[in-house]
Amino acid sequence: MILDQPLKKWFVTKKGTDSNFKSFLKSISWRIVGTIDTIVISYFVTGELVMAVSIGSVEVITKILLYYLHERVWENVTKTKKDEPEAELVRS
Template structure:
């Protein structure tokens, strides 16, 4: 099975976790009266970040490092969090820009989601490290190299 299938599956499972987190935080900060706008933020974030996450996975798949597995997972989690939180912040500002304290609320959402999702992402990486989906060709290619 191709590694791209693995990266697509990882992208989807991560987006479910991450989007649920962002949706919940948005409702906490902007209130349940803004459920439609929170939904728009979640849809926009999901759509954009699936593509960004896929590219992130492809880059890390091709990067050769001397990091052990734990350190590599930490490095991937940090790079992804910076990219993802900046994206959430910008989207929240665009969608909620007309609200009072939109900048402050978007900042809180980005900061809190950074902390939560850093932990969630590390756990996601650990779980996927134990799943062999899409690694067959990589292992065969290493053996023939």
């Protein structure tokens, strides 16, 4: 793929972890899916399209922020620390 390497520079850091920009784009795309889901469920519960769209629009901004923070926490929790020795497998 021609654009593979240039796109990797935007989405992956030199350490091989997801960049902040990639986490942000993932949070937006996931939120779109989540908001559509919320609107559909709200419509089934209330039977009113206006109410369903209102409920979906209220939660969209806060959940983008929450997902982004969640993603960054997981990225920091799962990365290997510099001074931490790598696990060695011992055969018995």
